[in-house]
Amino acid sequence: MVGNSMKPLIVQGDSSILLEVHNDSFEAARADINPFCELEKSPEHIHTYRISPLSLWNGASAGIRADEVLEILEKHSRYPIPENVSFRIRDLISRFGKLKLTETEDPAILQLHIDDKLIDAEIAANRKLARYLTRHGNSFLLQLYDRGTIKLELIKLGYPVEDLASLKKGDPLDFHLRDKRLDGSDFQVREYQREAAEAFVGNNRPGTGFGTIVLPCGSGKTIVGMTIMDLLKTNTLILTTNVAAVHQWIDELTDKSTLSREEIGEYTGDRKEIKGITIGTYQILVWRKDKESAYKHFQLFRERNWGLIIYDEVHLLPAPVFRVTAELQTVRRVGLTATLVREDGAEENVFSLVGPKRFEIPWKQLEAQGWIAEAICHEIRIDLPEDEKIHYATADQRRKFRIASENPIKMEITSELIANHREDSILVIGQYIDQLQKISKALKAPIITGKTPNQERERIFEDFRRKKIHVLVVSKVANFAINLPDASVAIQISGTFGSRQEEAQRLGRILRPKEKNSYFYSVVSRYTVEEEYAANRQQFLTEQGYKYHIEMWGRDEFIHD
Template identity: 60%
Template sequence: MENPLIVQSDRTLLLDVHAPRAEEARSAILPFAELEKSPEHIHTYRITPLSLWNAASAGYTPEGVTAALNEFTRYAIPSGVTEGFSDTMARYGKIRLVAGEGAEELPNELFLVSEDEAIAREIGAAKILDKYLVKGPGFSGFKLKFTDRGSVKRELIRLGWPVQDEAPFAKGEPLDIRLKDPASSGRPFAPRDYQVEAAKAVLGSGGPGSGYGVVVLPCGSGKTVVGMAFMSLLKTNTLILTTNVAAVHQWMEELLDKTELKKEEIAEYTGDSKSVAPVTVATYQIITWRPDKAADFPHFKLFRERPWGLIIYDEVHLLPAPVFRVTAELQAVRRLGLTATLVREDGAEDAVFSLVGPKRYDVPWKDLEGKGWIAEAFCTEIRLELPGHLKIPYAVAAPREKYRLASENPLKEEAVVELIQNHPDDQILVIGQYLSQLDSLAKLLKVPLITGKTPNTEREKIYNAFKKGEVRVIVVSRVANFAIDLPDASMAIQVSGSFGSRQEEAQRLGRILRPKDEGRSSWFYTLVSRYTVEEDFAANRQQFLAEQGYKYSIQHWTAEELALPAPQAEAAK
């Protein structure tokens, strides 16, 4: 039996997806390798410094990484590769950020120390750090202001040196947060084993170097419960940042349902309501609002409104760049990042690592599917021809217009109708990017439409009708990508997307992954125009899900197979 993995000298890993142990190998390399390409037969992973530092922070050793590769490699590992792992992983922890001996709880100054003189000299020679670090007599290392803690960490990771932060945290104002069993709804409630493990992994020993980090779990697996479990461990005033008002309300509902917090102890800070309480839930949008590009961010004051002991960054892969500035300042507060994917389309994964924390816990999606915690999902890409009357306009269009023409292929409407007819028992989300396309679909299907312009009260009314089964199909724009709890959704039809966004693909699939009654499966369909740029973008979008073990089947539908009315069938030829 041939092993599935080929290890190459440039730190790329080739995974033969048809080999008998391919799934086992995928799970083994996921903690320390990142997927780059996922065509039909061979998937390409790359081991990067950041992937190895995340592995090191989660407790993996160079020996463990090497053992995983040796177990699944088909050929001998090239010389020097494993030694390189050791060198890279050893960088994590070589530089530490500490308080001086006998310092008060939150000292004004910190020390950046390394026992390796060569490393200390390299840090001292870095001009970018001159404005932060001071070398002084009587100690080994550098002094820096407490408020420069995050800025120094960010610059050092850019230089290839991840800092192990062992400086103290503010305790925050105490708040007795306890989980309920049963929940207020009357249903039995207890965090699942992996949710407890995730919260404890971030808490660590409670001593220096622990109490902060990122948890990576699939959509539908209960990341909110991980957040509440962590809050119950710390028992302190908590600020929760999330993606939109609907997500704010869902967090508040979950907190009231599953913890003993009282209604007056939880506040909403959004465009609709700006109040502050011991637990405050806010949107990234309100935090980053400012009257014009030259103005300050007036709502940054929220970070200093109370003595917070914890900040939770929901969907941390979407953390807006302006918030990096304030998270750099707020290093004295314990922090938890929650996400289904560490992929950031702006490439700022290193900022999440240094300012929020390293990855502390990660479970492959397929593992949770196998245990029944998320629904089994079948992913299908349906390729449709461009109608004849669009082929010439497509051929002469500019690149961005090509993508829009392909995305708005009119045959997609007929495909959506057919798919809905083929799934009469499913609760269905039709998801897309272009509002004119979505408006046309909503009218064709005679179903509700939710876009960014839909008032929050109307959105929640439609979501509730969907949850109750009063509405079986809704059409949604990108606003439904993130942090929306629609537990009964069992099918998604993606008619258009944000070019090649991998994170969006993961989030959209995540909308339908909550476990279903009687173990029912979920269905994820992507409609793509054949022989267009949309095929290339679709391949990139599917990359992250391929990393998680999901396979896309490909189908080709013609206008005739869609049983189009005669005029449209004629136009499609």
């Protein structure tokens, strides 16, 4: 087979793609394939991507055609595209649009049209779907409240549904965004934020008004949500990760819109207010007395005639909420996230029940435009102490990870890194509370964990923002939706196994735009399972164009990955 060695891609018959990192066209090829591929591995020389059904359907929902996908692959591929891969791409993308949901004269009934006799026959013979679908000529009828369930079951079978049934408007809400903040400074929605909002709202016709928006941490996803609210002007339910994030939404809305604090409801463990704009947490929604009890707070979804639901950090949407989301298919709904990666593999749920990806912009593109900070990433590898090596060697896999994560030498390297960044605001982030408490005590720095009362938590965050404290130790509670604009250094001493989503979110804590660079340090125990997990954690950020500088602490070695 004759190839062109100057091109960076190798497309293989199993639908995997090898991308040569050192090729001059690496950056361009990566940007071109990102909309329809998933990154699987990212070692130093060759990155491996996968063309999956969901990645192709996300591309198709954004308007990418099969011909465009193949043109991109042929443009960058060293060898001809295998015929079976070309066929698979055309077949999978062609499935998007073959199944359409539309309304009927009865508002409680929907109609499923299938533009393919073989698919029609397969679905008609499926016993699981039979309880929801009734044959009606060349199509099927289903109950309105089964809309989400059917979409999810069909995508599991490999058939995405194009949902063209109308969405209700909800009760109106009269407000608008300001052009001046409360302090008198100018406020303007950035161009990419407005594009994201408009991509979601579309022309307000069937097939629009539901989906996910993917933007980097620190790029202003809250502003995108507020812009969507401004475009729709309807009763809105906003769900987010914790009470601090609820208060941040309230602060942003009162600062940048004509809404007053009294017009915004807070639905948390502390308060149960339901108003035209209501902001709650996922935790309160999924609370119940015991495993046998009902989720009593699910009633929040039915308390008002909502015209919009915003799922903040949608990649964290708890599994029980998907059940309600399946019923709420008549309401406009948007998911906001920095990464659609879910470690539980529930990306299909987000695609079917919240909606496909409507807008995405590369992290490095916003960095180049100055909208997020330039971040320099380091992985610092350290040895285990001699007295820990025997314990590590005889431990099971889970215990091995904890021993490596709690390596006591991490205390020493953390202190040294802090000493090197005396002028910076620093976050020390970890997984294990015992480890964090020891470091907090040694550094004489405040600590925030899940047990820290909300009032104290917000006071500490405010002290950090005002530079009353220079170093803050945080557990997983700071992974998401925390606005610490002046944080410029993050030191990660332990994490949740190989979580790509967590790595991206932790880097995001230091990406608010600022005049100087930000630094992200991940401290890893050498020759342990922690190295393997670290490689997996970095995959998403590597896909975005970030490079980790690998350092062996205490040695003269320095390796660029």
